[in-house]
Amino acid sequence: MYIAPRPHVDFKPPRLHDASDCWYVFYSVKSPETGKFKRFRVKVNRGTVKERRAAARELIASISQKLQLGWSPLSEGLSQRGAVPAFEVFSQFERVKEKEMEKQSIASYKSFIRTFRRFLEEAGFSGRSLITSLDRSVAGDFLDHLEADSKISAATYNNYLSFMVTFFGWIQKRGYVRENIFLGFERKPKKLTKKKRRTMEDHEVGRLFSFLAEDNPEYLAICVLCYCCFIRPKEISLLRCRDISLETQTVHISEDIAKNDNESFRTIPTAAMPVFRRLDLSHPDWFLFGGHPGESGNFSPGRTPTTNKKIGHYWSRVVEPRCRFGAGVSFYSLKDTGITKTLSKGVSLNYVQQQADHSSPSITGVYVGKTAEAVAALKGIDIFPKGDA
Numbered sequence: 001m002y003i004a005p006r007p008h009v010d011f012k013p014p015r016l017h018d019a020s021d022c023w024y025v026f027y028s029v030k031s032p033e034t035g036k037f038k039r040f041r042v043k044v045n046r047g048t049v050k051e052r053r054a055a056a057r058e059l060i061a062s063i064s065q066k067l068q069l070g071w072s073p074l075s076e077g078l079s080q081r082g083a084v085p086a087f088e089v090f091s092q093f094e095r096v097k098e099k100e101m102e103k104q105s106i107a108s109y110k111s112f113i114r115t116f117r118r119f120l121e122e123a124g125f126s127g128r129s130l131i132t133s134l135d136r137s138v139a140g141d142f143l144d145h146l147e148a149d150s151k152i153s154a155a156t157y158n159n160y161l162s163f164m165v166t167f168f169g170w171i172q173k174r175g176y177v178r179e180n181i182f183l184g185f186e187r188k189p190k191k192l193t194k195k196k197r198r199t200m201e202d203h204e205v206g207r208l209f210s211f212l213a214e215d216n217p218e219y220l221a222i223c224v225l226c227y228c229c230f231i232r233p234k235e236i237s238l239l240r241c242r243d244i245s246l247e248t249q250t251v252h253i254s255e256d257i258a259k260n261d262n263e264s265f266r267t268i269p270t271a272a273m274p275v276f277r278r279l280d281l282s283h284p285d286w287f288l289f290g291g292h293p294g295e296s297g298n299f300s301p302g303r304t305p306t307t308n309k310k311i312g313h314y315w316s317r318v319v320e321p322r323c324r325f326g327a328g329v330s331f332y333s334l335k336d337t338g339i340t341k342t343l344s345k346g347v348s349l350n351y352v353q354q355q356a357d358h359s360s361p362s363i364t365g366v367y368v369g370k371t372a373e374a375v376a377a378l379k380g381i382d383i384f385p386k387g388d389a
Contacts, residue, residue: 154188198328206385218299233308242284
């Protein structure tokens with residue numbers, strides 16, 4: 001919420017100094033960086049005494065109005081809302097977006113803002129720093145900071161840049177700033193953002209499934225949902241026990257958890273059914289894979305959901321060291337491998353597109369539709385390595 005600057009707190013109103021040798025109007029403005037007042041003056045030396053007093057009155061009225069609207073000589077060109085602290089604008093953006101967007105999307109937005117805010121704090125900005133104190137040099141420094149971080153990939157860098165352009169576009173449209181400070185910066189070229197993961201070999205899939213069948217049957221089910229049903233990790237994390245139908249061999253993806261907001265039903269191949277018959281589905285409203293704080297390997301059903309982050313961490317901390325995969329294999333390699341092997345079995349591209357819930361023709365073809373029935377062609381597909389279930 002915008003709070004107007006307060007006289008004698010945020011600024012000292014203008015007054016006339018009319019000494020015989022020099023006439024001028026003086027006023028003071030508090031610096032958002034130091035919290036101290038800085039004095040300014042404008043000379044009024046021309047004309048007769050009467051003319052000087054008239055000019056001084058007009059000048060005082062003009063400066064007073066501008067100061068009350070948030071203008072400051074410390075930031076020329078300040079818009080009406082430019083006197084708002086930057087971090088307050090960040091919070092306002094989050095509050096607005098929480099009402100407009102899904103929880104998963106707003107969580108990503110908040111993560112981007114957290115990183116930017118942490119960078120600003122480390123650079124010396126405080127809660128008093130105005131939104132207009134952020135300029136293109138700050139934007140450039142932030143992007144350089146991301147580029148220097150070895151954990152930030154080229155694709156992630158581009159994601160940050162896209163968000164910051166959107167974020168400051170929102171700020172600009174609402175009158176906090178006059179320009180979008182992130183416009184004009186170049187994205188990383190596509191050759192640097194191409195995915196480096198590869199599909200898995202049969203012996204790698206077999207080793208994975210054999211290990212998990214004995215060590216962690218719930219995580220095995222997570223892997224099978226990605227491998228055979230092509231379900232995204234975030235969607236997997238939010239499934240409930242009632243979404244699995246052993247009778248119809250389907251997984252229900254509600255529009256509430258689907259990435260593209262489309263309800264769909266995925267077919268569970270018959271060869272994969274033993275994996276799901278081992279699961280405890282006795283609590284329909286519980287999440288199929290529970291959160292269980294403090295238990296990194298526990299994915300049994302629970303009242304709170306697991307997260308795709310926990311799924312990924314278990315893969316990197318436990319699965320990869322145990323299964324000794326070669327370079328380029330990640331959790332998402334399961335989906336790539338499953339789609340590739342299913343297509344190689346001669347299943348129609350349309351069926352695969354439906355199973356993967358793709359909408360872009362460049363991925364698997366035009367979206368076919370949704371059905372609550374398992375597709376016979378997919379039920380009969382066995383892409384499990386021989387000897388493993």
